[in-house]
Amino acid sequence: MNSDMSSATPTSISERHPITNIEALRADFPILDQEVHGKPLTYLDSAASAQRPQSVIDAMVRHEQRNHANIHRGVHELSQRSTDAYEHARDLARAFVNAPSRSEIVFTRGTTESINLVAASLGRMSLSASDEVLITQMEHHSNIVPWQLICQQTGARLLAAPMTQSGELDVEAFSRKLTERTKIVAIGHVSNALGTINPVKELTAIAHDAGAIVVVDGAQAAPHLPIDVQDIDCDFYALSGHKMYGPTGIGLLYGRETLLDRMPPYQGGGEMILTVTIESSTYSELPHKFEAGTPNITGAVGLGAAIDYLATIDPKARIDHEDRLLELATAELSRIPGLRIVGTAKRKAGVLSFVFDDIHAHDLGTILDREGVAIRTGHHCAMPVMDFFCVPATARASLGLYNNADDIHRLVGGLHRALELFR
Amino acid sequence: MSELEDLYREVILDHNKNPRNFAELDDADRTIEGVNPLCGDKLTLYVKLDGDRIADIGFKGTGCAISVASSSMMTERVKGATIDEGLQLFDTVHRMLAESELDETALMELGKLAALSGVREYPSRVKCASLAWHALKTALNDSTESVSTE
Known part of the structure; x- marks a missing residue:
């Protein structure tokens, strides 16, 4: 097997030591290391589209640079x-x-x-x-x-x-x-x-x-x-x-x-x-x-x-990390006056939808964006859910494995900024 | 003034909190539905005409602060105006939302409405501000079509 082949068919290393330090994985995602509107990027829109680790980007670039051709039936x-x-x-x-x-x-x-x-x-x-x-x-x-x-x-x-x-x-x-x-x-x-x-x-x-x-x-x-x-x-x-x-x-x-x-x-x-x-x-x-x-x-x-x-990541450590963050976010947002969490099921994963009585989700999205915080606002392609809860739209913060407690605190800070503006 | 304060100026926050002419008109001559699918803004505009004059105007609906304030300020401004004045104002507001600089005459004509110019820096929000104005134009042109910003 030559080197081009091995890069085209990466071998799984899952059997070796699975990674349990989830916080350290953030560094694998180059896009997160930037400022937006002069503030550190806080990406809380992974349910819409998650970011990619360098290894995924590398694998795709390698394939494009060395191995691409049409598949099946080719003799070359x-x-x-x-x-x-x-x-x-x-x-x-x-x-x-x-x-x-x-x-x-x-x-x-x-x-x-x-x-x-x-x-x-x-x-x-x-x-x-x-x-x-x-x-x-x-x-x-x-x-x-x-x-x-x-x-x-x-x-x-x-x-x-x-x-x-x-x-x-x-x-x-x-x-x-x-x-x-x-x-x-x-x-x-x-x-x-x-x-x-x-x-x-x-x-x-x-x-x-x-x-x-x-x-x-x-x-x-x-x-x-x-x-x-x-x-x-x-x-x-x-x-x-x-x-x-x-x-x-x-x-x-x-x-x-x-x-x-x-x-x-x-x-x-x-x-x-x-x-x-x-x-x-x-x-x-x-x-x-x-x-x-x-x-x-x-x-x-x-x-x-x-x-x-x-x-490569220990699945239990990853799930625990995300559950802890969702718990933290739920607790922190519950303390914000006028905020109502939409969707309070006992078993949840990765998503926190919320509304304010007197601030529309779209305004929240714009204000948070200026604080560097990326969330999604709107009906989330689930209009029957919006109808059920009688809201035109919600704001949704969603988590990836790269998020941490700082991200949640920046979200909370941005929401307080919105309250201040709309007071 | 920070960019956010430039978007959410006092006058806009005030109209959002206490929208003027926020009522259905039972005897409306023109009723126009408008939607902004992007953020779920929904608006119904009611216009009562007396000859070529806008005798009364009202709106109902849900939307973000920009959308509600723009609707409220629009109704406040065009109540009592002629159809031609309303259409002329639509053009000026449209220019304000789409272009960067307006001349003195246009700014004089806009008056308080110039507060909406802050949305120019927020391309995703321009449609929120323009929804009510498109509904107005449709109503004054006596079209029965509904309005969508998409």
């Missing part, structure tokens, strides 16, 4: 290196979600495309006019709109299980909505607007008992929780690279092989066929049947590097 060296790098990333992704087989890992542009793939392909195969699809009231638009589209096409009905005032899914009501008509259940693992961790394993078991196929939107869970699709026992699991310290434009779909096998292709084109005549085609084996066209090869390399990066 660079094509072989690229193919190896791309397929190695698939192996890393398989291990990351603990899928039984690499043929169950389909690379996509991200969670949105993954869910659209399942909705269009599985929906076309299995939905008809008397059927129902069950989602929840706290879903991101990307786990609502694809189901609306396929329901409009097939005549199936879309239902949503309600949540409680604390932003937890009402599991009893969820169970009651499941009937023999329910063909597909689609649930978020972690709510992007509220931070709620849903009991996806329990919900999957309930849905399977009712005979439904289960799709889990894992976009917000992947950066925070260990993912084990065999333990959850879900049929599909979708995630995005850029929420878990990888690049944008790459994500994956885990799908149970027996289902993927029966499903029709989502898109047609190159890479996904065995033979083509003008009349008809035969399709490649899994997972290539679902990967039409030249994929985001460098993106896959970056996602693989992000998985490798996470594998």
Whole structure:
């Protein structure tokens, strides 16, 4: 193996000493070392897009500089290196979600495309006019709109299980909505607007008992929780690279092989066929049947590097660090007069949404930005959640592994500045 | 004055806290819905005409301080004005939000409305300030279309 090959296929070092000093990892993220409007950057918008460690940036640059060519079927060296790098990333992704087989890992542009793939392909195969699809009231638009589209096409009905005032899914009501008509259940693992961790394993078991196929939107869970699709026992699991310290434009779909096998292709084109005549085609084996066209090869390399990066870190230390910060932020924000936290579920990950009675979230976003604090304001692509809590928008601070107590204190300082301005 | 104080001037904070003409008009001749999808500002503008004069004007809705203050200051300013004066003012405000320098005449015409010029430094907020003015223009042009800043 030459040096270019080894850089294209980074080996996992997770078995060696996992890193437990999470605070020290901040230095791995070069973007955080800068000032914005003359103040140190305080990045609290990781739920929208997380920053990348140097190792991810390096892996992508190396691939672009030394190894890039189109993958599969190429007979030349660079094509072989690229193919190896791309397929190695698939192996890393398989291990990351603990899928039984690499043929169950389909690379996509991200969670949105993954869910659209399942909705269009599985929906076309299995939905008809008397059927129902069950989602929840706290879903991101990307786990609502694809189901609306396929329901409009097939005549199936879309239902949503309600949540409680604390932003937890009402599991009893969820169970009651499941009937023999329910063909597909689609649930978020972690709510992007509220931070709620849903009991996806329990919900999957309930849905399977009712005979439904289960799709889990894992976009917000992947950066925070260990993912084990065999333990959850879900049929599909979708995630995005850029929420878990990888690049944008790459994500994956885990799908149970027996289902993927029966499903029709989502898109047609190159890479996904065995033979083509003008009349008809035969399709490649899994997972290539679902990967039409030249994929985001460098993106896959970056996602693989992000998985490798996470594998060097002790997962318990990472989760404890993030939980402690969320606790600190919750306690500190609760003390601010007039501030109300939206989403107070017992189990949360990485997200703190809040509103003031008399300061609009958009004004907060502008004021915090001038203090160097980056948060997100608006409906967070979850308008039904905003409607439920009767707010037009919330301010959302979200955490990554690189955040620390100073970030929380700067957020609190910025909020006091807003109160002062609006007094 | 810091940049933030330049955006959130006293007059803007005052209009946000106590918006003028913040009411639905039962006998409105023109009713226009406006939205700013970016931040969720929603506005309904009501205009009662008497010939070519804006006899009464009101608005309802939710929005950020810039959006509410701009709506409030707009209604306060154009109540009693003619349709032509209202449209002329729209042009001047639009120039103020889009361009850097205005001449003396334009500044005289704007008066108190010049307080909204601080948003120029905040490109993501210009739409908040312009929503009410686009709704006004639509209402005065007797269009029934809804307004979106997207």
